[in-house]
Amino acid sequence: MLKTSDAAIADVAEYMANLGSRARTAASEIARASTAQKNAALQAIAREIDARLDPVMEANAADLQAGEKRGLDAPLLDRLELTPARIDAMIDGLLQVANLDDPVGLISELKYRPSGIQVGRMRVPLGVIGIIYESRPNVTCEAASLCLKAGNATILRGGSEAINSNRAIADCIVHGLREAGLSPDVVQVVGTTDREAVGKLISMPEYVDVIVPRGGKGLIERISRDARVPVIKHLDGNCHVYIDQHADLNKALSITINAKTQRYGTCNTLESLLVAKSIADRVLPELAGQFSEHGVELRGCAATLKILPDAIPATEQDWEEEYLAPILSIKIVQDLDEAIGHINKYSSQHTDAIITENYDSAQRFIREVDSSSVMVNASTRFADGFEYGLGAEIGISTDKLHARGPVGLEGLTSQKYIVLGDGNLRQ
């Protein structure tokens, strides 16, 4: 069982090794669990959260109170808060994950080889996944449910400011797992706020197969630098829209406005707009008018300032910035080549879009822009596991290896080879 008091944990390294060892054992159990059993566990956890609404809300109230005392700022307190609506969303999320197809065991490309063997690939769980996250306690439930459905054991390390909420949710998860006849060690929440626990969690390759950090850039950079196991990470989203000289102006306007203003704080929000020189004076004034209505501050290159004298001069730093705010940088480029070059230099390789009616521009953009999502005539805001049909996502990877872009259940598994023979020998 989980130790729920810091006082009880004298030796953090030993405590984490114990968690890891139990997770490793639980991982083989959940790896061979049937789809029905995993779904039953998800449904049982949903019921437990519903039944334990009061203690979960009380635990959250304690975190909020402590947070206010510690002087946490309003956005942080907002992320920390579990409203009844957010708890309902957690419950819905669990049931949605239960409804997703089980990725484990899927065999693909099974084919006969000249030697007579059949060779194919089977999708299998990764093993033990360590999740490190900040403030939002609903991540406890979201992350655990996805990892569980993909047949993995999980060790969750939330922020110290949410420790009571996370423990209360963990209680629900443990009861749900038990109800479904699964080991409670399939999902473990680190029961100490000691920072050493994170250092240990990311350096136990014998117990942990992959780390998924969710949080600010600082946290993720630190974890990537120090981890001794692979990390599936999302650093930042400096997303571009390039309005090609062959763009349909209506699409250019509506997509650019949507990509920037539909939500400001998300990683797939437009941060930097590129406009082909030959079309700039036809598109920028109208765009600037609409952005002004939305209260979006525009920061432009020298050429942009000639068309939009009210814009603020952009600095080199602006091309690299993920504002997460009503600010947009604008650069006029000579042509498609310069646009692709600029994006491949400054983009965070998250999501970049071209607006064009030209076949060749579209083809080249798709092929040559080296980002996890590359779009033609669509808003960058679509870069999202739900919009892509993954059912749910644990994050959006800006890495190249393993999972790139929105990571759903498939990204929490890998493929092994299976060979079916009939006594075949190697010649």
Place this chain on the structure above:
Amino acid sequence: MLKTSDAAIADVAEYMANLGSRARTAASEIARASTAQKNAALQAIAREIDARLDPVMEANAADLQAGEKRGLDAPLLDRLELTPARIDAMIDGLLQVANLDDPVGLISELKYRPSGIQVGRMRVPLGVIGIIYESRPNVTCEAASLCLKAGNATILRGGSEAINSNRAIADCIVHGLREAGLSPDVVQVVGTTDREAVGKLISMPEYVDVIVPRGGKGLIERISRDARVPVIKHLDGNCHVYIDQHADLNKALSITINAKTQRYGTCNTLESLLVAKSIADRVLPELAGQFSEHGVELRGCAATLKILPDAIPATEQDWEEEYLAPILSIKIVQDLDEAIGHINKYSSQHTDAIITENYDSAQRFIREVDSSSVMVNASTRFADGFEYGLGAEIGISTDKLHARGPVGLEGLTSQKYIVLGDGNLRQ
């Protein structure tokens, strides 16, 4: 151009950063190169090697002479040697890679979403791949050709004992790239034997996307521990065959003998045999007779020794050992559960096989054994990129993330998302 003299390289860190920066630029060129252009380069390199046979052989003779002087042992000198047959094999390999399908640009699963966007995945190069290898100079050519076909730039760091051979092969590659109109920086060979070069190569995430080490376990462990970029690695191959109580005895005998004796020094060779208790006395005496003819030393558990009194008692260490030699450990197990438990504990997760005619045993073994290749009634020796139909392989990964098992062209690429719209906005 390559600096070919150690004396010319005063600052190794600067030299490596320069190599990395040039590789990064070359990577975007080779990423957008057409299939025809990449194939032309491979064919040109093959022609160059054929035309420069003499200087390559002379460079190799110099390495061999230096190696003998330094007292390298016979197997090492053998791996170092480039015979005319081995050079022909290099040339054939290049032409074979040219004939493989280009993985880059393949779009899969492109489908419409309710929002109206089409979402799919496109296979793209990884970027810059660093290959670190020992003694065998033909790896220079094999690794470079696979990386090139998959659209990646390569930095190759061979062993100091093969430096002259590697430089001579690099000359051929550079000329071939130029002939095909590609930058010579697409394939660069590190021109210094300074050990610091390796340390630098594995810690330049800004220039290198992934490291593929090929060599002994010591080298690979060292690189995995110190690398600051992802590593696609193959540690060792402690492969098992489990003879189930429902095995066909003829298949059990022939597969076990083949898996052990067809070649002793390969990573997919059988190293540890598990036999179900109820069938042991029917299968082991005959097997021991055949192994004795092959001169294979048997090391058994206590129960095995009762049936095969001439076998050597196995120690705990034997269950973990990759012998790469005519030695086999044998353990009698109670049942399938014990076999799977033993394999998941001691196997290096490379390749493990069951011999059985029972549907349920086969199904459970395939699902529950957590190795990169899991086989039914086939020799472990089939675990190989060529036998699996990958066309070629750069190695066999015992990792779980990204590529697992034999790594061919596909493992040297990743997938990005592409979104095709018609002015679609996020609601």
